[in-house]
Amino acid sequence: MSKKKITIQDIAGTASVSKSTVSRVLNGTTPVAEDKRLAVMEAMKALDYKPNVFARSLAGGKTMTIGIVTENIGSPFYDSVTQGVMKGLNSTEYTPIIADGQWQPKLERIAISTLVDRQVDGLVMVGGLLDSEALDEFRQETPIVIVARSLPGWENESITIDNLAAAKSATNHLIENRHREIAHIMGDQTHQDAKDRYQGYKAAMREANLPLSDHLFVQGNFESQSGVNAIETLLRREKPFTAIFAANDQMAIGARLALYRANIRVPQDVSIIGFDNQSESAYSTPPLTTVNQPAADMGVAASRMLIGKITNKPVEIPTFSAELILRESVARID
Amino acid sequence: MSKKKITIQDIAGTASVSKSTVSRVLNGTTPVAEDKRLAVMEAMKALDYKPNVFARSLAGGKTMTIGIVTENIGSPFYDSVTQGVMKGLNSTEYTPIIADGQWQPKLERIAISTLVDRQVDGLVMVGGLLDSEALDEFRQETPIVIVARSLPGWENESITIDNLAAAKSATNHLIENRHREIAHIMGDQTHQDAKDRYQGYKAAMREANLPLSDHLFVQGNFESQSGVNAIETLLRREKPFTAIFAANDQMAIGARLALYRANIRVPQDVSIIGFDNQSESAYSTPPLTTVNQPAADMGVAASRMLIGKITNKPVEIPTFSAELILRESVARID
DNA sequence: CTGTTAGCGCCTTCAT
DNA sequence: ATGAAGGCGCTAACAG
Numbered sequence: 001m002s003k004k005k006i007t008i009q010d011i012a013g014t015a016s017v018s019k020s021t022v023s024r025v026l027n028g029t030t031p032v033a034e035d036k037r038l039a040v041m042e043a044m045k046a047l048d049y050k051p052n053v054f055a056r057s058l059a060g061g062k063t064m065t066i067g068i069v070t071e072n073i074g075s076p077f078y079d080s081v082t083q084g085v086m087k088g089l090n091s092t093e094y095t096p097i098i099a100d101g102q103w104q105p106k107l108e109r110i111a112i113s114t115l116v117d118r119q120v121d122g123l124v125m126v127g128g129l130l131d132s133e134a135l136d137e138f139r140q141e142t143p144i145v146i147v148a149r150s151l152p153g154w155e156n157e158s159i160t161i162d163n164l165a166a167a168k169s170a171t172n173h174l175i176e177n178r179h180r181e182i183a184h185i186m187g188d189q190t191h192q193d194a195k196d197r198y199q200g201y202k203a204a205m206r207e208a209n210l211p212l213s214d215h216l217f218v219q220g221n222f223e224s225q226s227g228v229n230a231i232e233t234l235l236r237r238e239k240p241f242t243a244i245f246a247a248n249d250q251m252a253i254g255a256r257l258a259l260y261r262a263n264i265r266v267p268q269d270v271s272i273i274g275f276d277n278q279s280e281s282a283y284s285t286p287p288l289t290t291v292n293q294p295a296a297d298m299g300v301a302a303s304r305m306l307i308g309k310i311t312n313k314p315v316e317i318p319t320f321s322a323e324l325i326l327r328e329s330v331a332r333i334d
Numbered sequence: 335m336s337k338k339k340i341t342i343q344d345i346a347g348t349a350s351v352s353k354s355t356v357s358r359v360l361n362g363t364t365p366v367a368e369d370k371r372l373a374v375m376e377a378m379k380a381l382d383y384k385p386n387v388f389a390r391s392l393a394g395g396k397t398m399t400i401g402i403v404t405e406n407i408g409s410p411f412y413d414s415v416t417q418g419v420m421k422g423l424n425s426t427e428y429t430p431i432i433a434d435g436q437w438q439p440k441l442e443r444i445a446i447s448t449l450v451d452r453q454v455d456g457l458v459m460v461g462g463l464l465d466s467e468a469l470d471e472f473r474q475e476t477p478i479v480i481v482a483r484s485l486p487g488w489e490n491e492s493i494t495i496d497n498l499a500a501a502k503s504a505t506n507h508l509i510e511n512r513h514r515e516i517a518h519i520m521g522d523q524t525h526q527d528a529k530d531r532y533q534g535y536k537a538a539m540r541e542a543n544l545p546l547s548d549h550l551f552v553q554g555n556f557e558s559q560s561g562v563n564a565i566e567t568l569l570r571r572e573k574p575f576t577a578i579f580a581a582n583d584q585m586a587i588g589a590r591l592a593l594y595r596a597n598i599r600v601p602q603d604v605s606i607i608g609f610d611n612q613s614e615s616a617y618s619t620p621p622l623t624t625v626n627q628p629a630a631d632m633g634v635a636a637s638r639m640l641i642g643k644i645t646n647k648p649v650e651i652p653t654f655s656a657e658l659i660l661r662e663s664v665a666r667i668d
Numbered sequence: 669c670t671g672t673t674a675g676c677g678c679c680t681t682c683a684t
Numbered sequence: 685a686t687g688a689a690g691g692c693g694c695t696a697a698c699a700g
Contacts (some may be wrong), residue, residue: 007693007694007695008690008694008695009693009694010639010686017670017671018671018672019671019672019693020670020671020672020695020696021669021670021671022694023694023695023696024669024670024695026694026695028696029669029695029696031669032669032670033669033670036669036670051693051694052392052453052692052693052694053451053452053453054388054389054391054392054397054453054692054693054694055392055676055692055693056384056693056695057388057391057676057695058388058392058675058676058678058692058693058695059676059692059693059694059695059696060676060694060695060696061676061695063388065431072417072420075415076410078408079413083406085375086406086432086434087434090434091531095433095448095452096432097399097430097432098420098431099432099434100420100421100424100428114429114440117384117387118387118429119386119387119388130475135684145688148413162396178466198694204690220672224613224616224617227617228617250613252615254617256617256619257617257618257621258621259674260619260620267700271469279558279584279614280587280613280614280617281591282558283561283562283584283587283588283591284591284618285590285591285594285615285618285619286594287591289688302671309363339677341676341677341678342677342678342679343677343678349685352686352687352688353677353678353679354679354680354686354687354688355685355686355687356678357678357679358685358686360678360679361679363679363680364685365685366685366686367685367686370685370686385677385678386676386677386678388676388677388678389676389677389679389692390677390678390679391678391692392676392678392679392691392694393675393677393678393679393680393691394678394679394692395679395692405690415697440693469678470672470680474693498670534693572696587692
């Protein structure tokens, strides 16, 4: 195929112009006479010219790469978001490079450093644990956008849903179906999302004048197994409950399995609501009522927002809202 | 933080040597006097020097990036593999850049081109659809390793398990539990894996002298919904079956849901076996017997193999085997 | 509008 | 063993 790499010089030659002119039509930085422009484009086509990314970066400063920091241990929810980010980048000139934080502040920091050292033109954090100050440090070097995580002080550069409101409406759904003893399986409280969902649950209970007894809360960590454990804990407490609101689908699925083992029927005996609308929830037996977060769309939005920042184009922060997906895991109490 | 970028020149200055020498200790290309070496290293530490990837690539030729081609629509199994690849790269000097083929030959081709244009030092294909010839075209430009897919002619550059054998042993497990009417939900037959699993199933049936009736096969596409549809089809045929072997967990889960809806108990009435050991399978009700593929490990191995090729180090092709994970979805017929 | 001249930061002969 | 010089491919002033 491509024997020798052809450069800007080559096409400059066959188009009888200077390198600069070629560069200009390439980047559209300065107007170029139409005829020359065409000649250049033709030459590029003919020689199958591919600009050298590295030379370009070296000379120009911009690397046309954007860094994505993922936290790949954990919920597939974040994977969807990452997919979205990449998809958003797909239609642009930017290439994503990914580094993994694995939900460990130390590694997250390293990941960001790696990316920054690689001189990415921008950074999108998919979730993450680093606090505002830590990120501020990097923010000076490169624009950053945070998606699927709410961080105080970053309202203008992050994309999230209102977890509190979503959790509240999920809980309300249970209440409307006449449930009174509603247990909550909490997510890892180091995540703001988990806290917000917990608060949302409490708010709903409070407004409905339902007691917020300690025995209704169980600590989980967003993983399925913690859902299983949560039910076991709940059962051991021997206090009645007719519904469960889990802070994510994985724990909800785990809970559902534990109930199955304990011979408790869903939804006849106990109703369940999850969060995130992962595919697992749709094919659970029975399918799980859950809260849908438009993960991929949020990712796409984040990428657009970042590119907006990079190119100094006006960016408005899109709003995303969660939506309750009604499925068979919730029954009405009569 | 780092106000101005410090270059090889700067550290050359503070270490009182020439740029060349710095470059040499940096790359270990030529012996350097121990004292100077130390001086340089100290300077680098002191100034927090970070080599410029782009300059290095421009001048040197190698870009220290490896491309990963993913197919992100579909099974989370491939995600695990990709994770593995990235993890394997993590401990190296190489940075991964990802492009997505989305299980579309056309896009896959574009993805590879993008990566090759970016002058990646190597390429790992996580799954994929392009045929041998198409890949050969790229192979000339850069080393390629294929993982989680078997492609004729690429035995020495791919990492897979023996899908046929695995499927056979899964089917045998059913047979040993005295099942005779075993249905098979096939995966997308454009995937070699799907074909192999189908063949494995048939081989097991044949060897056990069980009839291979047409009404026992249902075409699926690896997605959960196709598992649901498959059961509906099967039920409509009104031919007896006591067990199902699905070509992946997602379809198995879908099948399980459809059975639930049809009021058919698992495993009392029908047993199920899936494939891939995705987390969904472990928390299904009941948990699903499945075939485990060491996805992440395969990914890691692929990255090592690729780097071996790139650096011309001796690489031996590691072997991975699948393992049947016994869970509650299979019952013995008496 | 367009050609010329400098580098960007680093690696690599080539002498020494 | 080490410094000097040239160049990787491209962009960015700077003159015309």
